[in-house]
Amino acid sequence: xxxEARLVSRIAxxxxxxxxxxxxxxxxxxxxxxxxxxxDQGDAEDVVQxxxxxxxxxxxxxxxxxGTVIGWLxxxxxxxxxxxxxxxxxxxxxxxxxxxxxxxxxxxxxPDQMLSDEQAVRVRQALAxxxxxxxxxxxxxxxxxxxxxxxxxxxxxxxxxxxxxxRTALGTLRERLRP
Amino acid sequence: MTMARHDLISxxxxxxxxxxxxPEERREIEQHLRDCAACATELGELCLVMEGLARVPEPVIxxxxxxxxxxxxxxxxxxxxxxxxxxxxxxNVGWLAAAAAVILVLGGSLYVAQGRARQASEELRLADSExxxxxxxxxxxxxxxxxxxxILTASDMQxxxxxxxxxxxxxxWSATRGLLVAADxxxxxxxxRIFQVWLIGxxxxxxxxxxxxxxTGRGMLIAPPPGGIARGPVTVAVTDEPAGGLPAPTGSxxxxxxx
Numbered sequence: 388x389x390x391e392a393r394l395v396s397r398i399a400x401x402x403x404x405x406x407x408x409x410x411x412x413x414x415x416x417x418x419x420x421x422x423x424x425x426x427d428q429g430d431a432e433d434v435v436q437x438x439x440x441x442x443x444x445x446x447x448x449x450x451x452x453x454g455t456v457i458g459w460l461x462x463x464x465x466x467x468x469x470x471x472x473x474x475x476x477x478x479x480x481x482x483x484x485x486x487x488x489x490x491x492x493x494x495x496x497x498p499d500q501m502l503s504d505e506q507a508v509r510v511r512q513a514l515a516x517x518x519x520x521x522x523x524x525x526x527x528x529x530x531x532x533x534x535x536x537x538x539x540x541x542x543x544x545x546x547x548x549x550x551x552x553x554r555t556a557l558g559t560l561r562e563r564l565r566p
Numbered sequence: 567m568t569m570a571r572h573d574l575i576s577x578x579x580x581x582x583x584x585x586x587x588x589p590e591e592r593r594e595i596e597q598h599l600r601d602c603a604a605c606a607t608e609l610g611e612l613c614l615v616m617e618g619l620a621r622v623p624e625p626v627i628x629x630x631x632x633x634x635x636x637x638x639x640x641x642x643x644x645x646x647x648x649x650x651x652x653x654x655x656x657x658n659v660g661w662l663a664a665a666a667a668v669i670l671v672l673g674g675s676l677y678v679a680q681g682r683a684r685q686a687s688e689e690l691r692l693a694d695s696e697x698x699x700x701x702x703x704x705x706x707x708x709x710x711x712x713x714x715x716x717i718l719t720a721s722d723m724q725x726x727x728x729x730x731x732x733x734x735x736x737x738x739w740s741a742t743r744g745l746l747v748a749a750d751x752x753x754x755x756x757x758x759r760i761f762q763v764w765l766i767g768x769x770x771x772x773x774x775x776x777x778x779x780x781x782t783g784r785g786m787l788i789a790p791p792p793g794g795i796a797r798g799p800v801t802v803a804v805t806d807e808p809a810g811g812l813p814a815p816t817g818s819x820x821x822x823x824x825x
Contacts, residue, residue, distance in 0.1 A: 406640050410633055415625030418632075423623040429742075435628065436636050437712065443640045444708055448701075454613070461620035474790045502617045510618025529619045534586045550581075557580040560615045561608075 392451035399446035410439055413457055417464045424468035424530050434471065438463045455501050469532030506564050513563035521556040524549050571598065576605055583612045643715070714788045717743045726802050730821025735785075737802040737823060739765075744790040745774050747802065752777070752785045753820070759806040763787050764815055766801040769794065771815050777804060799825050 391412075397405035417438050421431035441463050449459055502510075514522060527533045527541065535553060539546040575598045581587050582595050599606050717723060720740035728735035728749070735749035747763050755761055761777040772792045777785035801824040806817040 403637065403641065407633075407637060410636055414628045414633065414636075416621060416623075418628045419623035419626045420620050422626065432629070432632050432635075435632060436639055439636045440639055440643055440712060441705075441708070443643065445705075455617070458613075458617040458620070461617060465620060471790070475793055502614045502621075506614065507618050507621045510615060511622045514619065514622060525619075528584050528586065529616070532585075535581065553584070554577060554580050557612060557615060560618065561611045564611055564614055564618070 389451070391456040392449070395442075395446050395449045395451075395456055398443060399449075406439065406443055409442065409456070413460050414439070416457060417460055420461055420464045421468050424465065424532075425471060430471055431468075434464060434467045437467045441467075458502060465529075465532070472532055505566075509563045510560055513560050517556050517559060521552045521559075524552040525556040528553055572602060572605065575599075575602070576608065579605060579609055579612055583609070583616050643712075710788050713744060713790065714746055716740075717746045717788070722797075724825050726800075726823040726825055728802060728804070728821040728823040730804070730819070735804070735821050735823075739800055739802065739825070741791060741795065741797045741800075745787065745792075745802070746789075747774075747777060747785070747787040747804070749777065749785040749804075749821070750783070752783055755806045758809055759817065760809050760811065761785060761804050761820065762807040762811045762815070762817075763789075764803045764805065765792060765795050766803065767795040767798060771803065773811060773813065774802075776811050801825075 394405050394409055394412075398409060414435055418431055418435050421434035421438075422428065425431050425434065438460055442460060449456070514525070517525070523542070524535075524538055527538045528535065533541065535549045536546055538544075538553075539549045542549070575595055578587060578591060578595060582592065587595065599609060717738055717740050720743040722742055723738055723740040726737040726739060728737055728747075734751065735747070737748075738746040745763070745765060752761070763774040763777055764771040765774050766772070772794045774792050775787050775789045777787050801822065803815070803822040804820045805815045806820060807815065
């Protein structure tokens with residue numbers, strides 16, 4: 388078990404010092420993603436509070452073999468941010484009850500790889516290198532939580548075009564994970 | 567597994583990781599992933615891409631006060647496994663205990679489901695989906711409890727007594743956190759109708775949502791602040807409307823209160 392996973396085990400046992408350390412390590416990333424998605428400092432800080440509260444409550448369900456601690460926190464960050472975006476814009480939530488703190492759902496074969504820092508840098512660069520139309524579609528899907536139908540409506544493009552752009556963009560990013 | 571089915575699933579994995587699939591598609595994809603190593607590998611890589619996208623924004627230094635706020639909120643909340651032992655004291659909110667009891671019951675069901683899964687491999691899949699569903703419901707309840715606590719503890723929270731046909735109806739309003747409405751002795755709504763809650767600021771009434779489970783005589787709504795309500799005086803009103811609710815009130819007003 389690595390140091391990060393041990394930290395989460397201590398949180399599951401109710402150790403506040405561990406919660407404080409987890410915050411120090413990752414709050415900067417959580418706040419950055421929430422700000423990127425919500426574009427509002429106050430809302431983003433509320434999400435930070437929600438995410439660390441949820442981590443505190445659900446730490447015993449974290450499985451170190453399934454992904455990184457930062458990945459786990461950021462999945463919760465995205466879910467909470469989308470909840471707020473949808474509540475603010477009075478958009479109906481058409482998502483399908485994915486467990487907010489696990490991805491993929493625990494009934495599915497687990498990815499046993501971890502994202503390295505180097506891969507994170509490559510994904511960032513690959514996103515910047517995408518053709519504008521592909522990057523726009525993927526950003527609307529990921530950072531604004533829009534469904535592909537909603538993206539098609541927003542951009543007044545056919546749904547099939549949007550699906551192709553998102554799929555192609557994800558394929559490119561997948562390729563760039565490899566050295 | 568046919569190749570056609572594999573190809574079909576493979577192209578929807580991106581939608582799956584972006585959570586843009588119907589429940590039926592989700593079940594079908596998860597079923598396929600159990601049997602298809604190629605798709606499971608692709609899913610693993612897509613999950614890494616998702617994490618990579620989450621880490622695209624450069625980390626920022628959070629304001630110092632935020633850490634205090636986060637740790638204070640954690641300290642006041644029970645962690646998993648200790649739910650119920652650290653119930654807030656001195657609060658006259660019996661429903662909180664009820665919510666905690668529901669969470670305990672769900673937690674117990676989760677435990678039973680996990681035990682069953684260990685017994686027989688054939689039962690494993692059923693138990694897995696049961697666990698996933700209970701986990702989701704548990705998180706929903708936890709989310710509602712979080713929101714209720716954040717409304718009740720918000721510095722701008724104001725209590726509003728609601729006068730009308732239900733005894734003990736009251737609202738707790740925080741412009742930053744949301745609205746909590748509770749009523750103890752609700753009348754039964756007219757057939758085919760539900761109770762809908764409205765917030766009225768300086769403009770037209772805005773729907774805050776539907777008052778839950780009026781058949782039991784207890785109604786509750788916990789909702790984030792709806793858009794379009796400015797800070798300042800508000801009125802909370804409850805009307806009966808057709809099932810599903812309406813964008814603007816049309817039915818009889820059952821209770822109302824103002825700050």
